[in-house]
Amino acid sequence: MNVKDDHGSLSAIARCVLHLGDKIFDCPPTFTMYEFDEVMNGALVIKVPRLSDFSLDVSCVVEVVKLEKPKCIFLTSPNNPDGSTISDEDLLKIISAPVLVVLDEAYIEFFGIKSRMDWERSMTI
Numbered sequence: 001m002n003v004k005d006d007h008g009s010l011s012a013i014a015r016c017v018l019h020l021g022d023k024i025f026d027c028p029p030t031f032t033m034y035e036f037d038e039v040m041n042g043a044l045v046i047k048v049p050r051l052s053d054f055s056l057d058v059s060c061v062v063e064v065v066k067l068e069k070p071k072c073i074f075l076t077s078p079n080n081p082d083g084s085t086i087s088d089e090d091l092l093k094i095i096s097a098p099v100l101v102v103l104d105e106a107y108i109e110f111f112g113i114k115s116r117m118d119w120e121r122s123m124t125i
């Protein structure tokens with residue numbers, strides 16, 4: 001499903017997807033409202049911190065999905081606050097894992113990179 005350009009869409013997705021006690025994970029530092037929305041919807045937040053260059057620790061993300069079976073992961077590309085982007089290769093590894101991936105591309109227009117709006121297994125906001 002693609003959700004385009006709606007203010008509050010993150011909260012709406014969290015409300016639709018999460019139930020009390022669901023596990024979800026974030027990759028901080030990232031947009032802090034993810035954690036707020038997740039906690040507000042009763043989810044347990046697992047954190048997989050980014051590496052020192054702010055890239056995702058993809059192997060750890062995939063491992064955590066296998067071990068913890070979270071319902072959902074919120075990712076941002078370009079990321080707030082550092083502007084780092086997720087490569088196709090890394091994103092493909094993550095969406096191959098059994099987890100719902102929400103890809104937040106709120107700042108895509110400013111980076112001159114291609115949106116993943118047309119990818120099938122992620123929600124793009």
Ligand SMILES: Cc1ncc(COP(=O)(O)O)c(C=O)c1O
Pocket residue numbers: 006007008009010011031076079080104106
């Ligand atoms: C990464 C990112 N996503 C989304 C938003 C806005 O989300 P929403 O309009 O759903 O509250 C912001 C606003 O600062 C943001 O930094």
